[in-house]
Amino acid sequence: MSTPVPRNRLAQWIEYRLPIFSWTNAQLIDYPTPRNLNYWWNFGSLAGVMLVVQLLTGVLLAMHYTPHVSMAFDSTEHIMRNVEWGWLLRYLHANGGSMFFVVIYIHLFRGLYYGSYKAPRELLWLFGVVILMLMMGSAFMGYVLPWGQMSFWAATVITNLLSAVPWIGDTLVTWLWGGFSVDNPTLTRFYSLHYLFPFLIVALVFLHLWALHHRKSNNPLGIEIKSPKDTIPFHPYYTAKDMVGFGVMFFVLAIFVFYLPNMLGEVINYVPADPLRTPHIVPEWYFLPHYAILRAVPDKLGGVVAMLAAVVILFFMPWLDNSKVRSARFRPIYKQFFWVFLADCVVLGWVGANPPAGSFILIGRLATAYYFAHFIIIVPLIARFERPRALPESIHQAVLKKGGGGEPAPAAKMERP
Amino acid sequence: MAETAPEAEQTSPAEGETRRDFLVLAAGAMGAVAVVGIAWPLIETMNPSADVLALASAEVDLSPIEVGQSITVMWRGKPVFVRQRTPAEIEQAATVDLADLPHPETDEERVQRAEWLIMVGVCTHLGCIPLGQKLGDPRGDFDGWFCPCHGSHYDTSGRIRVGPAPRNLDIPEYQFLNDTLVRIG
Numbered sequence: 001m002s003t004p005v006p007r008n009r010l011a012q013w014i015e016y017r018l019p020i021f022s023w024t025n026a027q028l029i030d031y032p033t034p035r036n037l038n039y040w041w042n043f044g045s046l047a048g049v050m051l052v053v054q055l056l057t058g059v060l061l062a063m064h065y066t067p068h069v070s071m072a073f074d075s076t077e078h079i080m081r082n083v084e085w086g087w088l089l090r091y092l093h094a095n096g097g098s099m100f101f102v103v104i105y106i107h108l109f110r111g112l113y114y115g116s117y118k119a120p121r122e123l124l125w126l127f128g129v130v131i132l133m134l135m136m137g138s139a140f141m142g143y144v145l146p147w148g149q150m151s152f153w154a155a156t157v158i159t160n161l162l163s164a165v166p167w168i169g170d171t172l173v174t175w176l177w178g179g180f181s182v183d184n185p186t187l188t189r190f191y192s193l194h195y196l197f198p199f200l201i202v203a204l205v206f207l208h209l210w211a212l213h214h215r216k217s218n219n220p221l222g223i224e225i226k227s228p229k230d231t232i233p234f235h236p237y238y239t240a241k242d243m244v245g246f247g248v249m250f251f252v253l254a255i256f257v258f259y260l261p262n263m264l265g266e267v268i269n270y271v272p273a274d275p276l277r278t279p280h281i282v283p284e285w286y287f288l289p290h291y292a293i294l295r296a297v298p299d300k301l302g303g304v305v306a307m308l309a310a311v312v313i314l315f316f317m318p319w320l321d322n323s324k325v326r327s328a329r330f331r332p333i334y335k336q337f338f339w340v341f342l343a344d345c346v347v348l349g350w351v352g353a354n355p356p357a358g359s360f361i362l363i364g365r366l367a368t369a370y371y372f373a374h375f376i377i378i379v380p381l382i383a384r385f386e387r388p389r390a391l392p393e394s395i396h397q398a399v400l401k402k403g404g405g406g407e408p409a410p411a412a413k414m415e416r417p
Numbered sequence: 418m419a420e421t422a423p424e425a426e427q428t429s430p431a432e433g434e435t436r437r438d439f440l441v442l443a444a445g446a447m448g449a450v451a452v453v454g455i456a457w458p459l460i461e462t463m464n465p466s467a468d469v470l471a472l473a474s475a476e477v478d479l480s481p482i483e484v485g486q487s488i489t490v491m492w493r494g495k496p497v498f499v500r501q502r503t504p505a506e507i508e509q510a511a512t513v514d515l516a517d518l519p520h521p522e523t524d525e526e527r528v529q530r531a532e533w534l535i536m537v538g539v540c541t542h543l544g545c546i547p548l549g550q551k552l553g554d555p556r557g558d559f560d561g562w563f564c565p566c567h568g569s570h571y572d573t574s575g576r577i578r579v580g581p582a583p584r585n586l587d588i589p590e591y592q593f594l595n596d597t598l599v600r601i602g
């Protein structure tokens with residue numbers, strides 16, 4: 001790929017001191033990308049855009065928000081009623097959080113389907129899981145900030161999970177609260193961390209992308225890039241494709257922001273926090289599967305451990321799945337269990353949204369057991385006994401054969417003049 | 418950068434432990450001490466501050482509370498349940514077989530005066546406020562308190578009987594200053 005020398009004198013001056021132009025060119029323009037990426041590969045850049053949306057709206061919200069128990073709720077209402085376009089800011093930020101999780105969950109399941117966690121992309125995957133955890137922390141603490149009933153009680157119940165830690169549990173919770181209950185010190189530290197975490201996410205996204213660009217993207221066939229013929233330059237092909245994704249995503253986000261801004265929230269969060277009255281607690285939709293797992297285990301400590309394990313176990317996926325073949329397209333058995341696993345997660349979410357009574361208890365327990373069995377038993381066994389289908393020789397051969405033919409356009413022609 | 422000589426060439430060839438190994442170890446150990454020394458006060462800053470600790474006691478006037486009535490007072494940001502129990506409730510609490518209790522405690526261990534049950538009204542599961550303070554609240558299968566969050570049932574001594582809560586409702590430190598005045602904390 002060419003490394004264009006900037007013609008502009010100033011640009012040349014800069015380039016000599018900091019090679020930012022050739023770097024941008026190598027990473028974003030000529031960057032060789034598998035030619036067969038489908039739309040599931042849009043979700044990484046969509047996640048990046050959502051991160052920017054959250055940062056931008058968040059920083060603006062922070063200019064009007066007051067982190068104090070006696071003012072937090074009112075200042076949120078102040079944003080809604082008095083601040084110019086404040087309602088837009090807040091609805092974008094609140095629904096943006098949900099959109100972010102939609103995108104990230106799809107991104108994650110894309111990785112599971114196409115085996116993107118396998119060598120040499122294990123670290124890439126690990127950074128991704130850390131990002132997911134930081135996102136969960138940010139979203140949880142952000143939800144506490146408006147200081148409504150659900151904010152307060154979600155904070156209480158979730159921080160109390162730590163009291164399950166043997167011996168030091170109570171000390172730990174008091175330390176986390178900065179008091180003897182969820183109160184002003186808790187609100188201010190959550191605000192501080194809610195501001196911080198997204199910037200930690202930015203740092204991890206950087207590592208995530210560094211690892212990605214070092215070993216390049218996986219692709220729907222799950223085979224490595226073997227020659228330049230397997231790739232096309234990132235720009236204009238994938239920049240254009242990403243634009244399509246942005247359009248669709250912002251359309252969906254707009255439907256929620258403008259027509260259903262409170263659909264994903266809880267009405268009771270428009271009642272100010274009352275430490276003496278516990279409402280019926282339901283987490284945000286993106287935590288429902290975890291909540292179901294927490295409640296499926298009848299023991300307090302056990303429930304907490306299971307809930308954390310449900311996320312942590314993702315770390316181990318690269319080593320639990322020993323199959324040499326990445327893409328589920330060539331793994332007839334894994335492919336079926338992938339869909340069963342996805343369905344299991346949906347069932348968990350549905351159980352988490354319902355009170356733990358009657359048959360929900362049993363369903364919740366079965367679905368939890370299956371969730372872990374998928375990782376610990378099913379995936380390793382499939383890797384051992386499955387006979388994968390034959391892999392194509394190379395990306396460009398597979399793509400051009402499917403396309404019905406003609407001479408492949410020589411890679412050289414794809415380059416910019 | 419590429420021009421520096423590799424470390425091996427710079428050191429005098431010496432087998433076994435060298436002065437440099439010792440210095441590296443000693444400096445590393447001092448560094449570790451420094452990190453802990455800095456981290457400790459930084460972590461401590463998140464603990465309850467002096468004013469939060471100072472608010473740690475509350476006085477309650479018992480005279481308006483009738484037999485069979487409960488009130489809720491705030492102490493350290495948490496609700497404390499103060500109930501003047503009926504003779505039937507005291508009886509029920511005292512006659513339970515300890516073997517039936519997930520967290521065995523006798524009723525005497527939990528009260529200073531049998532008619533006054535004073536406890537922290539925070540479910541020991543995940544911190545919701547159990548129902549049962551107000552008339553018409555559900556009081557659970559053991560006529561005490563019921564936590565709606567995940568279904569913990571407490572008896573007339575505030576002991577956990579059924580549900581995910583691991584412990585009985587906590588008893589705060591308190592002192593009868595006279596027959597109608599109690600100091601909590």
Ligand code: HEM
Binds near residue numbers: 054057059094197265
């Ligand atoms: C990882 C990215 C982020 C996520 C997932 C996220 C999520 C959330 C959520 C779910 C809420 C509660 C919304 C509501 O119900 O009102 C919230 C509130 C808030 N967030 Fe964020 N946030 C992110 C980044 C940021 C950043 C970078 C800031 C900058 C300071 C910020 C500042 C705020 C403020 C001031 C509030 C309170 C006002 C409100 O409730 O709308 N957030 N956040």
Ligand code: FES
Binds near residue numbers: 543545568
């Ligand atoms: S908090 Fe009371 S049962 Fe869970």
